[in-house]
Amino acid sequence: MKPLRIDHEMPSVAELxxxxxGRTLTPYDAVYFELARRRKLPLATLDAALVKAARAxxxxxxxxxxxxxxx
Numbered sequence: 161m162k163p164l165r166i167d168h169e170m171p172s173v174a175e176l177x178x179x180x181x182g183r184t185l186t187p188y189d190a191v192y193f194e195l196a197r198r199r200k201l202p203l204a205t206l207d208a209a210l211v212k213a214a215r216a217x218x219x220x221x222x223x224x225x226x227x228x229x230x231x
Contacts, residue, residue, distance in 0.1 A: 167195060183213040193217075 171179075171194055173187075180190035189210050196203040202220035205211060214221045 167199075169198070183209075183216070185209055185213055189213075193219075196220075 176187055176190045176194060179185070179194055180187045183190065183193065185193060186209075189207065192203065192205070193210060193213055195201070196214070196219055197217060200220075202222050203210060203214045204222040205214070206223060206225070211221060211223060
């Protein structure tokens with residue numbers, strides 16, 4: 161198992177609120193969106209708002225139900 165990595169480059173609350181408002185996301189979801197975008201990581205979600213935001217931003221997206229257990 162890989163060790164947990166902590167991201168120390170967290171944007172400000174104001175930046176996250178702006179991102180959330182601009183993408184119609186909750187502030188909570190904006191954190192995941194921002195991290196995926198900044199780190200160039202695929203965003204794994206079944207949330208419609210996050211899928212829409214990721215597609216608009218051309219982020220790699222994982223929405224395959226087989227990777228989500230018990231869904």
